[in-house]
Amino acid sequence: MTKISGWGNYPIIETKEASFDRAKEVINLIKSKDSFIARGNARSYGDSALYSNTISSQRYNRMLAFNEDEGIFTCEAGVLFSEILDVVVPKGWFLPVTPGTKFITVGGAIASDIHGKNHHKEGSFSQHLMQFELACADGTVKTCSREENSDLFEATCGGMGLTGVILTATFKLKAIETAYINQTQTKAKNLDEIIDLFQQHEAVTYSMAWIDCLKGGKQFGRSILITGEHATKDELSQKQAKAPLHLPEKKKLNIPFNFPSFALNEFSIKAFNALYYAKNIRRVSSSVIPYEPFFYPLDAILNWNRMYGKKGFVQYQFVLPLETSKKGLTDILERIRKKGLGSFLAVLKLFGEQEDLISFPMKGFTLALDFPIKKGLFEFLDELDKVVVSYGGRIYLTKDARMDAKVFWETYPHIDKFVDIVKKYNPQGKFTSLQSQRLLIK
Amino acid sequence: MKSVLILGATSDVGKALAHEYAGNGYELYLGGRNTEDISPICNDLKIKHEVSATAYTFDAMKVETHDQLISSLPSFPDVVICVFGYLGDQEKAQENWDVANQIIETNYTGAASILERFAKSMEQNKSGSIVGISSVAGERGRQSNYFYGSAKAGFTAYLSGLRNRLFHSNVNVLTVKPGFIDTKMTEGMDLPKPLTASPQQVAKAIYKAERKGKATIYVLGMWRLIMYIIKSIPEFIFKRLKL
Secondary structure: OEEEEOOOOOOEEEEEEEEOOOHHHHHHHHHHOOOEEEEOOOOOOOOOOOOOEEEEOOOOOOEEEEEOOOOEEEEEOOOEHHHHHHHHHHHOEEOOOOOOOOOOEHHHHHHOOOOOOOHHHHOOHHHHEEEEEEEOOOOOEEEEOOOOOHHHHHHHOOOOOOOOEEEEEEEEOEEOOOOEEEEEEEEEOOHHHHHHHHHHOOOOOEEEEEEOOOOOHHHOOOEEEEEEEEOOHHHOOHHHHOOOOOOOOOOOEEOOOOOOHHHOOHHHHHHHHHHHHHHOOOOEEEEEEEHHHHHOHHHHEEOHHHHHOOOOEEEEEEEEEHHHHHHHHHHHHHHHHHHOOOOOOEEEEEEOOOOOOOOOOOOEEEEEEEEEOOOOHHHHHHHHHHHHHHOOOEEOOOOOOOOOHHHHHHHOOOHHHHHHHHHHHOOOOOEOOHHHHHOOOO | OOEEEEEOOOOHHHHHHHHHHHHOOOEEEEEEOOHHHHHHHHHHHHHHHOOOEEEEEOOOOOHHHHHHHHHHOOOOOOEEEEOOOOOOOHHHHHHOHHHHHHHHHHHHHHHHHHHHHHHHHHHHHOOOEEEEEOOHHHOOOOOOOHHHHHHHHHHHHHHHHHHHHHHHHOOEEEEEEOOEEOOHHHOOOOOOHHHEEOHHHHHHHHHHHHHHOOOEEEOOOHHHHHHHHHHHOOHHHHOOOOO
């Protein structure tokens, strides 16, 4: 038995972990084990990749084909985004969509149907996914795309591993001229201003904002909008232009142990936010920076999740429809501020349209907050859930470790169809996680 | 371009070695029982390192096919690495000689058979390098795995003899005794972390030692001490231990 958890270090459970590096081993595992959930690099936050039996895709990690002319990439499910970047960036290609960490597997990216800073323009990962192979509960391997086995394709993208084990995937990359991003940071004094800024910047490819959840009064919702485009060759400095597709080497920091849980409290977070906000003196500042700090600022600190101490944390990410976003955000931020349960990192982003079976995004604002586990937190989050539901929003399964089944069933509009497909292909509940049990997906 | 032949390429250490040598610009010949299992590894190596990598059928137990493997290679490899091994099940081996025989033939006979053929050519060419992955289990027979241990002991002795013979022909033979490695073979075992190397660590250590022309390495230094202690226990005590 091994102890495992998601990135939030909550909950921690014991599991019997098997791994595979060949498709036939997966089939054997499917035939031999009662139920299990596939697990990649364990970067989902909550309990979606936790169960008493897990099978790890980490050894199943070969790159199978890279068409350098057309930017089409095929690999096994355990390949990390970081490994793909190392190979494709020097050839002038980039991931079509990436979340805030590059240490996720391709299988996880599909199961979570991940989104990134470009969602409003380029959608989620599944929009760039051409096909994948899925090992199903009956021991067959099915090729799935929007045309072939389309029901399985739809239910697997964002389906949290409940339809089968993803084996290989083929997706489209995006052409880049340089490994750099032309970034602009813009200060917003308050919530109204940041919401307007997002809408003004909808034509820019990448955008997100850091928002200060603890500030009240006139500066309520003060934030920094960060937007960016892939830099062209002539935007680079002389030094950068020498090797436009190669990044300078950088050393990583590590947090080798859990911080004591009191390290992050209302005051230290307030201080951090004040410093972060003050760091940007000018209202608008632009610079050309390597893609790494732009997309993956936290990857520079390995194991940053340990900052939250042994008890772990919950990341709470919800989305609200555009019409209710402003009112809803004000309501929720106000509740958080009053509670003083502040979040070290609060990320705000405007999504574009998306109408998929079980994927999280919808047109509107999404906010992601970290809450260290402490007394009263779960009651408070239940209260927030009710508010999210009342504004017509929903919660991201990849971050979730505690949502009530009722909230889930009320807020994902195609849940019945999703569950029907899961039942059809996974009738015995072969693929089960703690999350799917909690949310009554069976 | 230099080339390396890795026998047992689908093992975790085999894969890590392939990446290590590919990263250093070697052309790769990968041998294993099932070329279908090797071909994704070849694709991976080609994409990541932009080197040529080809799969060849190799079965340690089928010694009659060993000459064929050598003739099917496009060029004579500069480095030959024997990384395959078969741990087997000691209890089953005690009950069924076929199992015992498979352990002995894979780890000793098969390995010696294929290396002997390469050794001959390298001796004539007066160049080349041979690496054999043996085991700390071969240092002293223990009741828990003496078939595996004795086969590896034989292999270690074979390698040391071969080293002695080929030294005069400018060919180095490296013996590797890795100790615990975090691989498929040891999955689910409760191994002490400080004594367990990752396949990548093993591969790096092997590449470095092979380039330097070393004779024998333990990947983690601690193992040298542990094996020294295990070897020093007097037999009248050792035979009573449950090891």
